[in-house]
Structures are given as C-alpha cells and as structure tokens.
Amino acid sequence: MNSYKNALNPVILKDLATAWLREDLPNFDLGAVLATDEEVVAKIYCKSDGVLAGIPFANAVFTELECSPNWFFNEGEDLKGSPTTEVAYVGGKARNILLAERTVLNTISRCSGVASVAKRIKTKLDAVNWKGYVAGTRKTTPGFRMVEKYGLLVGGASSHRYDLSNMIMVKDNHINLCGGSVKKAVSRVKEVAGFVNKIEVECRSHKEVVEAASAEVDIIMLDNFSPKDAKASSLWLKQHEPQILIEASGNINEDNVINYALPSIDIISMSCLVQGYKTVDFSMKILTPQ
Template sequence: MCLLLGERPALNCLARASGIATRCSQLRAIATDGVWHGEVAGTRKTTPGFRLVEKYAMLVGGVSMHRQDLSGMVMLKDNHVWASGSITQAVKAVRSVCGFSSKIEVECRSAEEGRQAAQAGADIVMLDNFVPQELHVAAFALKEDFPTLLVEASGGVTPENLASYFSPHVDIISLGCITQGCPVVDFSLKVKKP
C-alpha cells in the first residue's frame, strides 16, 4: 500500500528529472559532434523546491549545473550594477567582501560592458542575448586582451541554434531551456500479482 501512496509523486519526479537529463545528453552530443570543448551549462532558472533534483539531472545528462546555489559564485546582473552605479563599482564592492576565493561573473549586454567587467576584475563575463556573429567578435576581442577571462554565452540559445554559438573563444554556453519547458519522459508503474 505504501508503494501506491507514493507512486505518482515518485513517477512525476522521475519523469521530470529524466526529461532534463535526456535534453542535457542531447545538448552534450551536439557539442561533441561540433568538436566544441567548452561547457554546456544550465541556468539559475529552476523549479522552486526542485533545484537539487534538476541540478542532479543536469550532471547525469552530462552538462554543468553552472552553480549549485547562490553561495557557489557571485553573479552580478543588471539590477546589481544599476544599484551600485557602474560595473566597476559593483565588481570592486563584491571583491572587497568575498575576497580572492570567490568567482565573480558579470552579465553584460554589450562588448563594452564585457570589457569594463574584465578590467574591473570579473572572472567570468556573460555575454547575454548576443546573436552568434556579435558573440564571436566580442569573445575574440575579450580573450585577446584578457586571456584568463572565461566568456559565457547565454540568452536566446536553443538546441536548434546551439552549434552557431560554438567558438574557441567561448568557454561556457548556458541554456534556460534545460529546465524551462523541457519535455518529460513518460513512466508508469505496474504491480504484478504474485
């Protein structure tokens, strides 16, 4: 009887996690087939209360979970930059609090913002909502001047256009579709009479 009480919640969790892992496996295969050696990663867009399962499904599927939670890395978004006054002020304020041991990522809407973030000491620059052609030019320029900087592409990336974002100058490509609108894998449970 206990098995039947937990049947549907267990199958729902399995179906959701398996759908995410399947999508991740497909994305990893696209990267491998495209001979791209960067990281395919999820985003922070997870289902409330279900993040741990979804992040684990990403790992099972072969992609990076980006960060487990807010303590994994500092990510400065446009609102943080606005509240601080500038990218430089935001990065310097965070660095003074978290020290050298925490990575800082800055979401940037232009190549110039990416340059400001790198000059301020960001470890990762996320080029957000760039079309592939703009991304490749910006990533090349950033890597030329800041060789140790990690460059992430995010926003508007789908399984269908993922390969167009591949570049030797792009280290990470993150996709919200890994957890948002992901199809589930259908499971059922049948109990046999002894």
C-alpha cells in the same frame, strides 16, 4: 558510467522524500481501503524515449515506505518507449507501493527529462568538437532544484552555480543599482569576495565587456548577444584578457546552440535545460497474483 549519487546528502534526500509524501497525502487516503498489507511486486515501465535519471530520489521515497526496488538500468542509460521498457521491479506492501507510486514517477520523469535534453545538446556540441561547458541556469522549479540540477549532471551538462551562495554573479540589476557602472559594482563585491569566490559579470554590450575586463573579473557573460556579436566580443577578450572565462547566455536553445559553439566561448548556459523541458513518461503497475 559515472555515478553522482554520492554527491547527494542522504539527510537531504530523506527530508525531500518525506516532504513529497506529506504533500501527496496530508490526511486520509480513502482509496487505500482497497489496498492491503499484503506483500506484492510492481513493475516500473518507460513509455517514451529518454535518459534514465533520478534513481537516488526514487529510492529515498521507497526507503521511507519500506519498499525494495531493483533497477534494471543504470542512470545515464538510454531507454526506449516503444515498445515499453521494463525499468525496475519494486517489492513491498500494496498500500505502500501505491503511496509511493505518483511521487516516484513524477520525480524520475522530470529528472530524466532534464538529463535527456542535456545529453541531446551535449551530443550535438561534441559532434562539432566544441570543448567548452554546456550548463543549466538557476531557472529551476522552486523546491525541485536539487532534482533538476542532478539531472543535468547525469545528462553530461554542468550544473552551473547551484544557488546565490555559489560564486558572485553581478547581474544587470546590480549594475543598475550602482548607477550603471560595472567597475563600481565589481569593486563593491570584491570587498566581500575574499579569495574563494569567483566573480562573474553579466554584460549587455561590448562596452560593458571592456569595462568588466578592466575590473579583473573571473568570468564574463555575454548576455543576449547575437552569434556575430558574441564572436567579436569573445575574440577581443581572448586577445586582451585570455585568463577570463567567457560565457554565452540568453535565447540559446537546441536549434541555435551550434551557432555559439565557438572556440573563443568557454561556457554556453541555457535555461531550456531546466525550464520547459519535455518529461519522460513512466508508469507503475502492480502485478496480478497468479
């Protein structure tokens, strides 16, 4: 089982945990008068089927509040919600566990939701022996991108580019700003790309595909192509410019993704991996002292 926690900057994790806790408690927590500094133990339960993800983010929150979690499962493992599954024990002061509760549950439920849909789709594509990459897009929740992109990795998908500084993607609006000329747009970005930045062009038609190919780009995205048109354009590219990676994107979901799993398609990117996903249901309960 791969672990991706070391890919996360511990300073960023600490900053995220602090910001989330401040958001949830900007001033008084009057309900905490019922809590104490007594050391207690709580359990985290999973109440719906899914893939566990987001442990490093939960641990960062617990660390800020001097709580000690003990996880019973590794990230990437499948959890059952019926009957409920005990996922972790957490020890700490009662008031601190209550302060951590909702932030931790919100984080792992969403991260696990992304990992779950990613794993389902990856499994479906593996079943038809497709060898390409399935990737999440940049349509993430503002302020929550690191968690959702991390969930993709845990679920077996590619995170695609993380932000605007990763790779140069020439999109439709860039082309429009260059008078509709793909070649002009690519020529301008090549002036600043240097030797470390790949260039991808989002193409809306086969005509733009041909133009992008002649501009010697690294990746061509077939944007909102039907499976039939994607097959035709990708086969043309493999015949004429085999070094160019081909990405299919736009209106691709769990129901139709198999239609794009063609030998001539290298990447399938999907916004449904990070937008509109179903979360995994977790809860936390403080154990009653015996």
